[in-house]
Amino acid sequence: MIKNKTTIQDKLSKEIRTANETRGLWYYMLVKHAGKYGLDEEEFARGAIRKLGNLYRKNYPDTDSISQFMGAFMNDQTVKQFHAELVSLTDDEAIVHFHYCPMCGAWTNLTDDEKKISMICDCAMDVDRGVFDLYEHIGFKLVRAIGAGDDVCELHFVKK
Amino acid sequence: MIKNEPKKYIGNYEVDAIRDAYENRGRWYYYLVREGLEKGLPLQFARDAMFEAGQYLGKKRFSNVKTPQEFADEFMTHAVKTVNEGEVAAVTDDEFIAEVHYCPLVNAWRKLTDDEEFMAQICDACMCMDRGIADAIGWEMDLRGTLADGHDRCTMCFKK
Numbered sequence: 570m571i572k573n574k575t576t577i578q579d580k581l582s583k584e585i586r587t588a589n590e591t592r593g594l595w596y597y598m599l600v601k602h603a604g605k606y607g608l609d610e611e612e613f614a615r616g617a618i619r620k621l622g623n624l625y626r627k628n629y630p631d632t633d634s635i636s637q638f639m640g641a642f643m644n645d646q647t648v649k650q651f652h653a654e655l656v657s658l659t660d661d662e663a664i665v666h667f668h669y670c671p672m673c674g675a676w677t678n679l680t681d682d683e684k685k686i687s688m689i690c691d692c693a694m695d696v697d698r699g700v701f702d703l704y705e706h707i708g709f710k711l712v713r714a715i716g717a718g719d720d721v722c723e724l725h726f727v728k729k
Numbered sequence: 730m731i732k733n734e735p736k737k738y739i740g741n742y743e744v745d746a747i748r749d750a751y752e753n754r755g756r757w758y759y760y761l762v763r764e765g766l767e768k769g770l771p772l773q774f775a776r777d778a779m780f781e782a783g784q785y786l787g788k789k790r791f792s793n794v795k796t797p798q799e800f801a802d803e804f805m806t807h808a809v810k811t812v813n814e815g816e817v818a819a820v821t822d823d824e825f826i827a828e829v830h831y832c833p834l835v836n837a838w839r840k841l842t843d844d845e846e847f848m849a850q851i852c853d854a855c856m857c858m859d860r861g862i863a864d865a866i867g868w869e870m871d872l873r874g875t876l877a878d879g880h881d882r883c884t885m886c887f888k889k
Contacts (some may be wrong), residue, residue: 581743584808590751594782595858599761602778606770610748617764621756646746679785 571677571686573715575652575669582649584672589650593675600689615691622699633706635726639663642726651722660728667722670715683718690716697724707729731845731877733835744811748833751812755837762851775854783861791866797825800868800887818884825831829883832876845879852877856885863887 575586591625596614629641636658643665647653650669664726672693676686694711701709708729738744757877762775794800795822804827809815814830834855838848852875863870869888 581746584743584747585750587808588747588754592750592754594785595754595758595779596761598778598782599758599765599775602774603761603765603768603770604783605777606765606774608765608768609769613764613768614761616761616768618757620764621760624756624760646749 590675591669593672618695619699622696626703663726665724688715751833752837755834776857779857780861783858784865787862787865801825826889849878
């Protein structure tokens with residue numbers, strides 16, 4: 570059972586949340602209709618979002634340092650949109666929890682099919698995997714996901 | 730030649746932050762649409778997706794709307810007025826005309842391609858969301874020019 574409840578309610582965060590929920594709606598519908606037109610939904614979504622992640626590499630610093638990377642990753646909007654919490658940080662690994670996902674917030678209003686939500690959530694996380702395709706010494710692993718029914722999204726940033 | 734420069738709220742932290750979220754949504758849309766086209770789908774897949782997204786939003790937000798003034802009141806959110814520099818151009822007994830003077834989606838797309846014809850096409854497909862909103866309550870949306878096709882504003886006429 571997916572649990573996904575927002576607790577940050579300032580005006581700007583709500584406006585941006587609406588924008589992100591709408592992004593989730595568009596993504597959901599584009600994947601659904603690509604499927605209706607005969608493509609494999611997962612392959613289609615992963616193809617698009619991984620490339621987008623590659624583009625987003627440029628939003629982050631050229632560094633091998635996990636702590637420097639986290640400084641850029643944990644920006645104001647990520648913290649507020651995903652209720653993001655830096656759970657631990659060492660030279661070799663950072664662990665972040667997301668306590669809310671606005672995209673998942675949209676999907677649970679669109680379908681009861683939690684298996685489908687889990688799939689499109691994991692494909693959407695290819696936006697992060699795509700960033701780390703282009704880091705030589707920092708890797709990324711999604712260990713838990715709200716969209717898969719877990720309490721939080723747990724993201725590991727590790728030395729590679 | 731596309732003209733799409735912000736004229737208001739430049740440097741306003743809140744509006745800039747929401748514009749960034751819209752640009753992000755625009756890049757997700759662009760990459761998903763392009764992936765579909767590269768895999769051989771007609772652009773109609775995106776038009777169908779956005780139309781259904783609009784029908785969903787239309788039912789959710791506009792189902793109690795009876796008059797063009799009520800439509801305008803619901804459509805012209807704080808975000809549309811500021812982020813999109815939107816304004817109510819006209820309200821009559823039969824129609825509501827909205828004008829939008831800046832589009833963060835087009836701004837995002839221009840950083841990804843120089844192909845203005847393609848941008849006009851994916852913009853028109855995106856506007857199927859507004860057509861879908863109108864359709865959800867039995868209305869129509871007549872698009873009378875867009876920033877992406879070289880006009881100085883997007884003009885949407887919602888008609889009963």
